[in-house]
Amino acid sequence: MSHTLTVEGLATHFHTRAGVVKAVDGVSFHVDRGEVLGLVGESGSGKTVTGFSLIGLVEPPGRIAAGRILFHGQDITALPEEELRQLRGNRIAMIFQDPMMTLNPVLRIDTQMMETVHAHAKVSNAEARARSRDALGMVGIPSPEERLSAYPHQFSGGMRQRVAIAIALLHRPELIIADEPTTALDVTIQAQILAEVQKLAREHGTALIWITHDLSVVAGLADRIAVMYAGRIVETGAVVDVLDAPLHPYTAGLIGSVPSRNKRGTRLRQIPGMTPQLINLPAGCAFRTRCASATAECEADPPETFPAFGRAVRCFHQQAEAS
Amino acid sequence: MSTTAGIAREETPFRRFTSEFAESPLAVLGLVIVVIVAVLALAAPFITPQNPYDLAQLDIMDGRLAPGSKSMDGLVFWLGTDDQGRDMLSGIIYGLRISLGVGVGSAIIAGVIGSALGLAAAYFGGKVETAIMRLVDLQLSFPAILVALMILAVLGKGVLNVMLALVLVEWARYARTARGAALVERRREYIEAAECLALPRWRLLAFHLLPNCMPPLIVIGTIQIARAITLEATLSFLGLGVPITEPSLGLLIANGYQYMLSGKYWISFYPGIALLVTIIAINLVGDQLRDVLNPRLKR
Amino acid sequence: MTTWIFRRLIQAIFVVLAMTVIVFIGVNVIGDPVEILISPQADQAERARAVIALGLDRPLWEQYGRFLWNAVQGDLGKSFVFNEPALRLIAQRMPATMELAVTAVLLSIVLGIPLGLYAGLRPNSFAGRSIMAGSIFGFSLPSFWVGLMLIMVFAVQLGWLPSTGRGQTATLFGVQWSFLTRDGLAHMLMPALNLSLGNIALVLRLTRAGARENMPMDYVKFARAKGLSPVRVVFVHVMKNITIPIVTVIGLEFGSTVAFAVVTESVFAWPGMGKLIIDSINVLDRPVIVAYLMMIVFLFITINLLVDLLYTVLDPRVRLESRE
Ligand SMILES: Nc1ncnc2c1ncn2[C@@H]1O[C@H](COP(=O)(O)OP(=O)(O)O)[C@@H](O)[C@H]1O
Ligand code: SF4
Numbered sequence: 001m002s003h004t005l006t007v008e009g010l011a012t013h014f015h016t017r018a019g020v021v022k023a024v025d026g027v028s029f030h031v032d033r034g035e036v037l038g039l040v041g042e043s044g045s046g047k048t049v050t051g052f053s054l055i056g057l058v059e060p061p062g063r064i065a066a067g068r069i070l071f072h073g074q075d076i077t078a079l080p081e082e083e084l085r086q087l088r089g090n091r092i093a094m095i096f097q098d099p100m101m102t103l104n105p106v107l108r109i110d111t112q113m114m115e116t117v118h119a120h121a122k123v124s125n126a127e128a129r130a131r132s133r134d135a136l137g138m139v140g141i142p143s144p145e146e147r148l149s150a151y152p153h154q155f156s157g158g159m160r161q162r163v164a165i166a167i168a169l170l171h172r173p174e175l176i177i178a179d180e181p182t183t184a185l186d187v188t189i190q191a192q193i194l195a196e197v198q199k200l201a202r203e204h205g206t207a208l209i210w211i212t213h214d215l216s217v218v219a220g221l222a223d224r225i226a227v228m229y230a231g232r233i234v235e236t237g238a239v240v241d242v243l244d245a246p247l248h249p250y251t252a253g254l255i256g257s258v259p260s261r262n263k264r265g266t267r268l269r270q271i272p273g274m275t276p277q278l279i280n281l282p283a284g285c286a287f288r289t290r291c292a293s294a295t296a297e298c299e300a301d302p303p304e305t306f307p308a309f310g311r312a313v314r315c316f317h318q319q320a321e322a323s
Numbered sequence: 324m325s326t327t328a329g330i331a332r333e334e335t336p337f338r339r340f341t342s343e344f345a346e347s348p349l350a351v352l353g354l355v356i357v358v359i360v361a362v363l364a365l366a367a368p369f370i371t372p373q374n375p376y377d378l379a380q381l382d383i384m385d386g387r388l389a390p391g392s393k394s395m396d397g398l399v400f401w402l403g404t405d406d407q408g409r410d411m412l413s414g415i416i417y418g419l420r421i422s423l424g425v426g427v428g429s430a431i432i433a434g435v436i437g438s439a440l441g442l443a444a445a446y447f448g449g450k451v452e453t454a455i456m457r458l459v460d461l462q463l464s465f466p467a468i469l470v471a472l473m474i475l476a477v478l479g480k481g482v483l484n485v486m487l488a489l490v491l492v493e494w495a496r497y498a499r500t501a502r503g504a505a506l507v508e509r510r511r512e513y514i515e516a517a518e519c520l521a522l523p524r525w526r527l528l529a530f531h532l533l534p535n536c537m538p539p540l541i542v543i544g545t546i547q548i549a550r551a552i553t554l555e556a557t558l559s560f561l562g563l564g565v566p567i568t569e570p571s572l573g574l575l576i577a578n579g580y581q582y583m584l585s586g587k588y589w590i591s592f593y594p595g596i597a598l599l600v601t602i603i604a605i606n607l608v609g610d611q612l613r614d615v616l617n618p619r620l621k622r
Numbered sequence: 623m624t625t626w627i628f629r630r631l632i633q634a635i636f637v638v639l640a641m642t643v644i645v646f647i648g649v650n651v652i653g654d655p656v657e658i659l660i661s662p663q664a665d666q667a668e669r670a671r672a673v674i675a676l677g678l679d680r681p682l683w684e685q686y687g688r689f690l691w692n693a694v695q696g697d698l699g700k701s702f703v704f705n706e707p708a709l710r711l712i713a714q715r716m717p718a719t720m721e722l723a724v725t726a727v728l729l730s731i732v733l734g735i736p737l738g739l740y741a742g743l744r745p746n747s748f749a750g751r752s753i754m755a756g757s758i759f760g761f762s763l764p765s766f767w768v769g770l771m772l773i774m775v776f777a778v779q780l781g782w783l784p785s786t787g788r789g790q791t792a793t794l795f796g797v798q799w800s801f802l803t804r805d806g807l808a809h810m811l812m813p814a815l816n817l818s819l820g821n822i823a824l825v826l827r828l829t830r831a832g833a834r835e836n837m838p839m840d841y842v843k844f845a846r847a848k849g850l851s852p853v854r855v856v857f858v859h860v861m862k863n864i865t866i867p868i869v870t871v872i873g874l875e876f877g878s879t880v881a882f883a884v885v886t887e888s889v890f891a892w893p894g895m896g897k898l899i900i901d902s903i904n905v906l907d908r909p910v911i912v913a914y915l916m917m918i919v920f921l922f923i924t925i926n927l928l929v930d931l932l933y934t935v936l937d938p939r940v941r942l943e944s945r946e
């Protein structure tokens with residue numbers, strides 16, 4: 001049986017005046033029905049560009065330079081724009097990072113929801129409105145009927161993100177890409193929304209790609225995890241496996257920098273250095289300038305290895321199992 | 324910003340300015356045209372085939388001749404003649420003289436008055452500033468043509484009144500620009516240093532603040548000259564500007580207007596082209612000056 | 623909301639008052655009121671009588687009070703030339719100017735928005751760059767000259783359009799309008815285009831800037847991620863955001879358009895109030911001039927007020943804030 005989504009060797013490059021930005025450079029992963037994949041990495045590692053690539057919304061000067069994106073086995077990179085449009089918001093939905101910016105400030109909520117219904121279903125206005133109201137109710141917005149005729153600025157950030165989620169849910173998509181949807185929100189609201197989305201995804205059997213820079217979010221939510229660094233996925237595996245025994249030095253560094261109960265009293269270890277510029281990135285392991293285990297060997301590209309069932313790593317000197 | 328200014332000083336600011344200006348061939352072309360037009364206007368009495376203001380030289384029999392025709396006494400009218408038998412080429416060059424004179428003159432006067440008020444507003448602040456800037460806002464909220472009409476309506480026609488109208492229309496923009504630039508400059512160290520030395524206020528304004536506010540004022544000034552020339556031409560075309568005996572470009576165009584319908588296009592057309600080329604050339608220079616002198620746009 | 627409208631109204635009234643003071647000072651202090659208000663043909667005795675009749679021997683503040691009182695009652699003096707109330711003359715010519723100005727504004731919307739949108743969505747294309755380059759001409763060309771060229775090409779050379787006058791008019795609400803007849807429309811096309819040139823350039827640039835500013839916004843991307851068609855994204859989502867500043871600017875420019883009609887009306891011999899004011903200045907028919915100035919100032923202030931109101935209607939954010 002094919003996966004809901006399979007990504008093979010995806011490369012998305014931006015051709016800027018200063019040079020080619022290889023924002024995504026040879027990324028492969030897959031998600032299944034009802035599964036939550038956490039896509040983790042520091043800011044600037046190419047997570048958002050990966051997300052946009054999946055729904056065909058990379059804009060010039062960017063373009064998909066290589067790779068395949070198989071949705072139920074069909075390569076959607078080759079689809080004409082109109083067929084892509086029919087997928088977007090219908091079978092594949094996306095939620096953005098900043099809820100203050102994603103809704104159009106001068107259109108009412110009902111307009112913005114009903115147009116989404118009409119974009120993919122030939123239904124009456126009344127029916128579109130009813131569906132919109134139900135979706136609002138589903139994401140926990142009180143008195144949805146009244147809120148429909150409000151404008152975005154009358155909602156708080158958390159409420160706006162719920163509206164965005166409701167819009168994403170309108171057509172019961174098979175795949176939702178959530179791009180750091182809780183990063184901009186308060187911790188308590190973040191937790192509520194996490195729980196809500198997890199529940200809805202489970203109920204509907206939706207495949208969910210949850211993008212975040214925050215390992216602790218992924219820990220409680222995802223089934224599997226893919227760690228991204230400088231446009232590449234450096235490690236994948238089941239959440240428990242990866243968090244218990246990271247094989248890539250970068251993953252280990254990320255885990256070390258997360259505060260947690262059992263490490264109380266010890267110093268948090270920050271990864272030294274900064275995310276590299278993706279412009280004119282030299283060959284070899286992009287992490288080597290910050291890596292404690294780096295050797296001369298690392299000036300070549302590390303190959304992908306599969307040390308255990310369901311795991312993949314790109315590193316010459318994988319961390320000892322019991323770190 | 325301060326570091327780039329420092330480097331600029333070392334490689335002589337003027338050289339850097341000229342090389343940056345020359346980056347746009349269009350702007351250089353504009354500058355060449357502006358220089359040619361200015362020279363033509365200044366040298367008008369020495370180069371024109373005819374003195375168009377000397378009625379004795381005009382022969383009504385030569386009226387409305389097509390471009391290239393010859394007069395009774397063998398003079399070639401390259402651009403034709405107007406209804407009075409005036410050589411259009413000479414008329415245009417003299418017209419340029421008046422248009423440029425009125426435009427540049429009023430722009431300079433408005434520039435001096437406006438900059439002084441703008442600097443004063445920035446420097447003194449408080450009630451002075453509020454009063455001046457309110458006036459500026461009021462002035463700018465009315466279109467130039469309307470203000471000019473008001474003034475000419477009250478004072479009557481004539482070159483001086485046109486210039487006065489242009490000055491009253493234009494000063495506000497200088498004032499706003501000067502104040503804006505001065506507010507930025509005022510916070511700089513050298514002004515504080517000068518204040519510590521207890522220099523008299525007027526010296527501080529004239530020798531320290533003003534020179535550093537010059538670049539934006541020059542940019543505005545260039546554009547304002549083009550606007551003034553356009554407005555003068557418009558007013559003259561409407562018959563409210565310069566007297567018929569010493570026509571500017573706008574009046575030449577107006578004179579030819581009635582003959583245009585009968586196909587004698589040149590009486591209006593060539594002065595129009597001269598006006599157009601001048602205005603566009605000045606605008607090209609102004610645009611490039613803005614790019615070069617505006618530090619915000621610098622790489 | 624109502625208190626806000628009330629406040630704006632009071633403000634507007636104050637500006638009108640300020641303008642009456644300016645016009646009054648212009649006429650009575652800078653200019654010579656005897657010359658301005660009394661026909662130049664009048665003899666010495668007539669003048670003396672008129673001075674007393676007009677109250678010019680009274681103190682200034684009293685004269686101003688009388689001027690204001692008369693103005694409020696719609697009495698701004700009688701035209702020397704037509705021997706009719708100046709205000710009535712202006713009012714008769716006003717529809718011609720208004721229909722010209724409104725058509726010009728409509729033209730600037732109909733032409734400026736699509737061109738600006740195109741230039742904004744394809745900023746690097748040849749057509750996009752050409753549109754921008756062309757818009758510079760809209761700003762810098764003297765409009766009277768463009769008008770002459772239009773006449774030369776389309777009326778004299780090609781003979782497609784009539785060059786002057788209003789053409790045939792039809793009556794609506796007791797007023798003559800050109801836009802109701804084919805012939806009238808043909809007469810109006812060139813003057814309206816001429817008058818709108820600067821506004822086209824302005825609307826075009828605003829639209830382009832708005833498109834360039836809004837297209838990279840998250841809400842546009844989200845609208846596309848919802849699967850909306852590009853047409854809906856641009857014409858509903860982006861346009862709705864661009865429209866607000868455009869409407870504001872067009873509204874504010876309407877007053878300037880009416881003022882600039884002076885030039886266009888002179889070129890095309892369009893019998894509106896602009897043509898009237900130029901003729902009046904030329905023959906020193908000063909009551910008409912004063913009436914025109916007061917009228918246009920009044921128009922300006924009314925428009926500013928309306929634009930402010932419209933703005934609150936269009937932009938939900940402003941609307942709700944002002945309600946609270
Ligand atoms: N439109 C663009 N033009 C040029 N570079 C871009 C563009 N969009 C993204 N990038 C580059 O792609 C890289 C990855 O960006 P992004 O995917 O947003 O990172 P993340 O979401 O992981 O924080 C960044 O280095 C960014 O500079
Ligand atoms: S390949 Fe080398 S530099 Fe890269 S992560 Fe592994 S050890 Fe570090």
Ligand SMILES: [Mg+2]
Pocket residue numbers: 044047048049097179180
């Ligand atoms: Mg991101």
